[in-house]
Amino acid sequence: MPSDEPGPDPIPNFFDPKVAACPQPTYRRMVNEEPVMHMPVTHTPVISRYEDVIHCLRNPEIFSSDMAEQMALGTDRPMIPQQIDPPAQTRYRKILDPRFSRKRIGEIEPALRESANALLDRFSESGECDYSQQYAVPLPCQAFLHLLGLPVDDLSELIHLKDGIIRPQNRAENPMDADEVASIRASSGRQIYDYFEGLIGERRSAPREDLMSYLVSVELEGEKLSHNEILDISYLFILAGLDTVTASLNCFIANLAANPENRAQILEKPENLETAIEELLRWETPVAGVPRLVTRDTEVAGTPIAKGEIVMLMLGAANIDPSEFSEADRVILDRSRNRHLAFGGGAHRCLGSHLARMELRVGLEEWHRRIPHYRIREGEVPVYSPGIRDIQSLPLVWD
Template identity: 35%
Template sequence: MPSTQIHYDPSTPEFQNELWNVYRTMRDEYPVYHDPGSGFYALTRFADVWAAAADHDTFSSRVAEANDLLPQLIYMDPPRQTALRKLVSRVFTARRVAGMEDDIRNYIRSLIDTIAANGTCEFQHDYAAVIPSVVVGGMIGLDEQHIGPVRAWTEAFIDTTDTNKALEAAVGIYTTFAELLDERRHRPRDDMMTDLINAEIDGQRLSDEELLGFCLLLVLGGNDTTASLIGSGTVLLLRHPEQRDLLLNDESHWPTAVEEMLRFESPTQTLPRTATRDVELHGVHIPADSRVMLVWGAANRDEREFSEPDRFDVTRRAQRHAAFGHGIHFCMGSGLARMEARLALTEWFARFPECELAGDPERITSSWARAYDSVPLRLGGC
């Protein structure tokens, strides 16, 4: 029998400070956690999360959240998910992403120039959140006047203290993209919106609902998680100056540093699945139709998979981690996110190697995300 009582509730502000201890207890004593109130189950060990993510026949992505939003890939199963994913995956090819590097670097440098001229910085909103919104907005086809409002709306999906705010944000995004998609039908451009309008599956165009669902997912996945990665990665380096100095002295470690940031502070901490059949795991019976949470953040700190998992080490060469998911829902934009984070961090610390925290960063309360709402910085030498 478990020796420690535990209550897993990531929707509370307190959880953001105690999650690593909660996760450790869950992995050790409640590897299949059953919430007594809501009735959901949660998997926290790396091997269990990894296996469940790859078994879409048993752990379906059709979950309750899908009832409040228009159709989107993360809440679909094959064969429709496979066909729709194929349409978007061609946009995120390694060759195309690599071809964007110089433009992204040039934009980042101009943004840094602006911040340097101002002399102060609230890093999360002035820098970390701006870069992915501009990059993904450009790919989708958003003009400059739309990028700021869409970025603000997507941030509402992280903070889960007000579900009405998230639904209002979804309406704002849907309304904006409905107008833009209608405009593209009359005046096509070389952008993703035009490509999606013209795309066909078995001779059929995507429905209006599918188009809007795609657009919402692209801005959510492209904005929030990458912004969280850049913000969390920066705070980690400032709180571990020996790791920052190692990177400043040897830039070859930046790619592994980004992977370690993803593992250590996974931007997406958990996502839901629905059990399609009865499952027995670690002596616990999970009935069919149960809600099952795959807790990526806990899996990425599992000592059964990682040596000294609570040690932040930018030279770590882990064979795998679960920060981008696994299986058919593995993040299509992972290559772009990695590149954006690497460029954002290398350019920032090249310009401001002596920057430091000007106060305690403030975290967002979220049931699924690990993100900062505010990261005040002193720039140091420019």
């Protein structure tokens, strides 16, 4: 039996919260029947087979990330390095990669474990919490602010601004009003820039040991980053670092709360947690898809795609493609071969994957050590957002 719920009708509407909650039936239909499916209304081609998604990720000269104009996320300049193609993008990764290496990230693990326990101290005795608001948001976000060198007191303001970019509909009086949504996004973008304008100046005059100070001082081939380059990197950091790990923790705990047999395996074999996390990343794929701009007429799986079209590479669908994964429809927490695409692939593969994996491992380890048996509060149904599959409120109870 597939381990997902029977789910809604497999219609290709990823903006439907029911599909966002349980996307696997839709993914399955796409991979098996329509590997390039056109979205309703926008007609965006959605590419779903593993092999095709890998092809697009690895050929940025045809499937470009240079989409600041078409996919403006509150800014009129490209976010660095995500909206820049190689070879320029490679230069930025040379500067950034060393700061996100496994070794460097390992250094902050003890502090993160302490933070996890400080959060758990606040509610573990009470028998209930909102997992999302009281654990999945503060744990990775406080750690990321610390890494950047930003005051933890600014967290709610930065999360508010980040949500204004990623989920502006949630704040709009009329979520269907494109102008209102665009104006919330633009105003949040301006405020993020303003926030960093001041900070960059401060770090230039009084450098510290943090990532912001590194960005103002680092040189590559004798050249420093320009003011705008630092701004455009910081901007992406706020979007990437303050959302994805929270979303992943939420998706994972909701899965484990609803599937006691999966949770039992985590409790019985804590030494397998790293492997289990990879499987949950595959199955849940919190960043469900990534867009690309097609630079010349081409075809994918026999379907012509015209120059200038935006395509969506459906990472979540590729991650349940049976041609790559045996028993692709089952969650197998000790799966031995798991080349999932939850962190993307090719040149733009996630910069923060070591950080994310460490935060997920420590977050889940400490939670299960202190609160092994939990369930979603009766009557509550988690509501998933589309795109990045987050759950804003996840009330849990335990005895």
